[in-house]
Amino acid sequence: MVTPSKRKHDDVREGEPDAEAPPTKSQQTYKKHDVHWLLDGSILLQIGKTRFKVHRSRLASESVWFQTLFDQRAGCVVETPFQYQHEIDRVLETAETVDGMDLFYLDCDFDGGADDFAALLTAMQMGIDYVFATPDLKTLGRIxxxxxxxxxxxxxxxxxxxxxxxxxxxxxxxxxxxxPLAANGVSMGDDFNVNVILRHSFYDLARSNFVEYPKEGDEPSGTYSDLVTLKPGQFIRLLNLQKHLMLSWDTIRSITEHLCGGEKCSKQHRCNYFKDAKAAHPFDPILGIGALLARSTLMTSTCDQAEKEVRRRLILERDLIWENMDEWLNID
Incomplete structure (x- = not known):
């Protein structure tokens, strides 16, 4: 990769004025970050048109990536290759010196923007404060x-x-x-490979009321506004989950229609509240089962044996639904 500074020397013939050469990247227009521009900073970093001035030692102490970058810029070579050496190489190829400080351009491989990097710097600056004032999920995703x-x-x-x-x-x-942040949870769980949050995020999203479009002039909020950020594959998984959650009610109905096997009780017992529970929780069989179990009695013409058996099987079904979501959502 040829840097702008190299092009200046390669492209300009001897004897021609330097003014005709293209400016280096450091000379091009940039914007100082509003917050992360420290007067006593010792390193310059740039993403897009935004430039940061921060403490080299702070970054090196927190990040193996930055420590490696700074060491190699200073000429230190280690025997064991760095895992992401190709990223370091590309940043070093474009590095410049401005007013005695190193200037590194970080957007060679980093997919995030200046706002993402700023969120990380803010987190490092806030430190313990974030324990008491957790950032919102959007900021957390950037961090x-x-x-x-x-x-x-x-x-x-x-x-x-x-x-x-x-x-x-x-x-x-x-x-x-x-x-209302379920869609964010789905996106972040997938993007950052945090599979452990996907069942909860997808389940909350599946049972959310996002069918109605916001009225004209209303500000879309929560689940609906974030739903548009889902990728096609995530939509497919969501629809597949909703299908299985709806089908779970067939199993629940079958359980509540338990037929006693005892000689003294040959009646088929039916649940009084099945239809109401399904109507109230169409895509939420887990909380629907909870609503059924919260009733003092479930069955018509009930006997103790039938009541106990139905409750036992509903409890097992609730656990099974959660367990099966890994397969329904294709979570590794």
């Missing part, structure tokens, strides 16, 4: 993506912990109303 690429393990771990707390892999942690 996770940047921390993952630049190998800032502490903040990658922090972001993952917030995600798994928001979407715990446990049906017992489902709330009465689905999270």
């Amino acid at each position: 996770y993506g940047a921390a993952d690429f630049f190998q800032v393990a502490r903040y990658e771990k922090f972001a993952k912990k917030v995600l798994t707390t928001t979407f715990p892999d446990d049906w017992k942690k489902l709330r009465a109303k689905p999270s």
